[in-house]
Every structure is written in structure tokens, then in C-alpha cells.
Amino acid sequence: xxxxxxxxxxxxxxxxxxxxxxxxxxxxxxxxxxxxxxxxxxxxxxxxxxxxxxxxxxxxxxxxxxxxxxxxxxxxxxxxxxxxxxxxxxxxxxxxxxxxxxxxxxxxx
Amino acid sequence: xxxxxxxxxxxxxxxxxxxxxxxxxxxxxxxxxxxxxxxxxxxxxxxxxxxxxxxxxxxxxxxxxxxxxxxxxxxxxxxxxxxxxxxxxxxxxxxxxxxxxxxxxxxxxxxxxxxxxxxxxxxxxxxxxxxxxxxxxxxxxxxxxxxxxxxxxxxxxxxxxxxxxxxxxxxxxxxxxxxxxxxxxxxxxxxxxxxxxxxxxxxxxxxxxxxxxxxxxxxxxxxxxxxxxxxxxxxxxxxxxxxxxxxxxxxxxxxxxxxxxxxxxxxxxxxxxxxxxxxxx
Numbered sequence: 001x002x003x004x005x006x007x008x009x010x011x012x013x014x015x016x017x018x019x020x021x022x023x024x025x026x027x028x029x030x031x032x033x034x035x036x037x038x039x040x041x042x043x044x045x046x047x048x049x050x051x052x053x054x055x056x057x058x059x060x061x062x063x064x065x066x067x068x069x070x071x072x073x074x075x076x077x078x079x080x081x082x083x084x085x086x087x088x089x090x091x092x093x094x095x096x097x098x099x100x101x102x103x104x105x106x107x108x109x
Numbered sequence: 110x111x112x113x114x115x116x117x118x119x120x121x122x123x124x125x126x127x128x129x130x131x132x133x134x135x136x137x138x139x140x141x142x143x144x145x146x147x148x149x150x151x152x153x154x155x156x157x158x159x160x161x162x163x164x165x166x167x168x169x170x171x172x173x174x175x176x177x178x179x180x181x182x183x184x185x186x187x188x189x190x191x192x193x194x195x196x197x198x199x200x201x202x203x204x205x206x207x208x209x210x211x212x213x214x215x216x217x218x219x220x221x222x223x224x225x226x227x228x229x230x231x232x233x234x235x236x237x238x239x240x241x242x243x244x245x246x247x248x249x250x251x252x253x254x255x256x257x258x259x260x261x262x263x264x265x266x267x268x269x270x271x272x273x274x275x276x277x278x279x280x281x282x283x284x285x286x287x288x289x290x291x292x293x294x295x296x297x298x299x300x301x302x303x304x305x306x307x308x309x310x311x312x313x314x315x316x317x318x319x320x321x322x323x324x325x326x327x328x329x330x331x332x333x334x335x336x337x338x339x340x341x342x343x344x345x346x347x348x349x350x351x352x353x354x355x356x357x358x359x360x361x362x363x364x365x366x367x368x369x370x371x372x373x374x375x376x377x378x379x380x381x382x383x384x385x386x387x388x389x390x
Contacts, residue, residue: 043155044152045159074129
């Protein structure tokens with residue numbers, strides 16, 4: 001996968017959710033739903049499939065294991081490579097946005 | 110543990126997740142399934158999708174050539190299974206059961222890409238055998254022999270693959286039992302029902318289902334395309350005569366060709382889309 005390949009929407013929101021700090025699996029699911037205004041709802045299978053790929057590509061890593069009242073939970077964090085990947089996706093989206101705004105004759109916000 | 114927990118853990122193991130990740134997945138899926146906008150079926154389905162994608166990616170590394178080769182080999186095995194009723198009929202007619210045994214057994218083992226797939230292939234042959242048994246009223250000793258060989262092959266399975274594929278085997282066995290029961294019922298109600306049912310399963314439903322699931326595992330889309338090509342692309346002398354203007358009705362042959370071309374196009378699109386899907390994050 002190259003840096004200019006567009007990220008799929010669930011992956012984009014998972015990386016965005018982790019940008020503000022480490023989260024465990026269910027925390028990521030909740031954060032993604034909140035960030036997307038309820039539009040993206042991750043199922044557990046989708047989340048762990050994405051985490052497996054992201055961890056394999058070095059974009060996400062394990063931050064540590066915590067245990068409160070329930071079972072032990074693994075927290076995940078964005079790696080520096082993950083942050084760069086999210087930033088490059090952001091730049092790509094901003095370029096697209098600028099083009100569309102110009103074509104529609106809209107002012108930039 | 111609930112039935113949901115057991116099913117989810119089995120699926121997660123089949124997908125190849127580590128034990129730690131299986132436990133995490135279970136904990137999160139339980140919480141998510143209890144929420145207002147999800148449910149156990151949706152959670153299980155998402156793990157099925159995860160498994161198909163992970164297994165396909167692990168086997169092919171997203172390489173298009175490897176995907177095509179594995180899919181084509183699986184398709185060949187499926188086509189062989191679809192051809193089994195014809196092989197059975199022909200060998201019974203010519204009274205050559207030894208020829209049948211020599212043809213089917215090694216072919217199934219040779220075509221299957223793994224020991225696991227060989228067992229699935231033989232099990233599918235057993236399914237067709239059950240349907241054939243129901244159709245012939247259970248009087249055909251050759252079909253019974255086929256069934257015994259098929260189930261014997263399943264039982265002999267070597268240690269580790271047998272353990273890891275136990276879940277799939279149980280599902281497949283249940284399918285055989287259910288299909289057998291349905292075929293038996295259909296035979297009692299209307300003896301003419303079973304054979305068209307086998308044809309619809311072989312030539313229509315199975316490839317169409319594989320094509321749909323091919324969105325997650327591109328090898329299955331390739332396999333589905335191969336089955337349809339094998340099923341509809343085999344022309345006998347009468348077909349060729351019709352195509353060359355020999356006086357016979359050309360309509361059915363043209364229809365088959367159109368069906369084949371459409372399916373190849375659909376298969377190519379599904380495979381390409383799935384391979385691209387796998388390549389992106």
C-alpha cells in the first residue's frame with residue numbers, strides 16, 4: 001500500500017479516533033461513532049480486521065494493557081508512521097475539497 | 110458461555126486471530142451486540158467477513174496471479190463435483206464402477222489445493238451422492254460405496270488440520286444431512302423434483318453465492334467463474350452443429366453462451382474489485 005492510496009472510511013475514523021490518545025477496542029468503536037456523527041458504526045469484526053492490518057503496517061501499536069472491573073483490555077495508539085499517514089490523507093482530502101469548491105464557485109471556509 | 114460466545118470464538122479462531130485478540134473481540138462484540146444499533150447476527154456476520162478477508166490475504170498476499178491460480182483450482186474442484194451425477198449415471202450405464210472410483214478419487218485429491226479442501230470436495234461429492242441416492246430410491250450400491258468412501262476419507266483426516274477445521278466439517282456435515290432430508294422429502298412428494306434441484310444448485314445458486322462472497326475473498330469469485338465456464342462452456346456435437354447452422358435449434362446454445370459471457374464479466378469485475386479492496390487499508 002502506498003501513501004497516496006485513499007484510506008477506507010472506517011480506517012480513516014479509526015486513525016482519527018486514536019489521534020487524540022490511546023483507546024481500547026470498544027473505546028475506538030464508540031469514538032468512531034461519535035466522530036462520524038453516528039454515520040460510521042464499526043462491528044467488532046470490522047474493527048479487529050482493520051487493527052490487524054494497521055498493526056501489521058506499523059500504523060498502530062499496542063500502548064499497554066489495563067484492567068478495571070472487567071476483563072483485561074489492550075489499548076492501542078497511533079504510531080508516528082500512522083500519524084504521517086493520517087496527515088497525508090488529510091492533505092489529499094483538502095486538495096479534493098479545494099478543487100470541488102473552486103468548481104462550484106464556493107468560498108473556502 | 111452462550112451459543113453466541115462459542116460461535117464467535119470459533120469464527121475468530123477460523124479467521125486466524127491470536128488468542129489474545131480472540132478474547133478482546135469477544136468482549137467487544139458482546140458489548141456491541143447488546144447495544145441498540147447492532148445485534149448478535151450482525152456481529153457474527155462481521156467476523157465471517159473478517160475471516161474470509163484474512164484467510165484470503167494470508168493465502169495470496171493480495172497477489173492477483175496467486176488469487177487467480179487458487180480460485181481456478183477451487184473452481185475446477187467444484188466443477189468436478191457438479192459433474193459427479195453425470196459420471197455416476199455414465200458409469201452405472203456402462204457398468205464400470207472401478208473406472209468411476211479411479212476417476213473421482215484421485216481427481217478430487219489432485220484438484221484440491223489443500224488436505225482441508227480435499228475433504229470439503231469429497232464431502233460435497235457425498236452431498237451429491239445423497240441427492241442421487243434419494244433420486245434413485247436408494248437402490249444404487251455404487252452411490253452407497255461413494256458415500257462410504259467419502260465419509261471414510263473425512264474420518265481418516267490427519268491430526269492438526271482435522272482439529273482446526275472441525276467447525277467447518279461439522280457445518281458441512283449438517284448441510285449434508287439437511288440436504289439429504291430435503292431430497293428424501295422431495296422424492297416422496299414428487300420424484301421429478303430432485304434432479305432439477307441438483308442442476309439449479311450446481312449451475313445457479315452455488316456460483317452466484319460464491320460470486321457474492323467473492324467480494325470478501327476474490328478466490329471464490331474466480332472459482333465461481335470457472336464453474337460457470339465449465340458448466341456452460343462444454344459443447345457437444347449437437348451444439349456445434351447448431352452453431353454452424355446444421356439445422357438444429359440454435360436458441361438454447363446462444364442463451365448458454367450469453368449466460369457464460371455475462372458471468373465471466375461479472376466474475377472478472379468482482380475479482381478485480383475484491384483484489385483492489387484487499388490492497389487498500
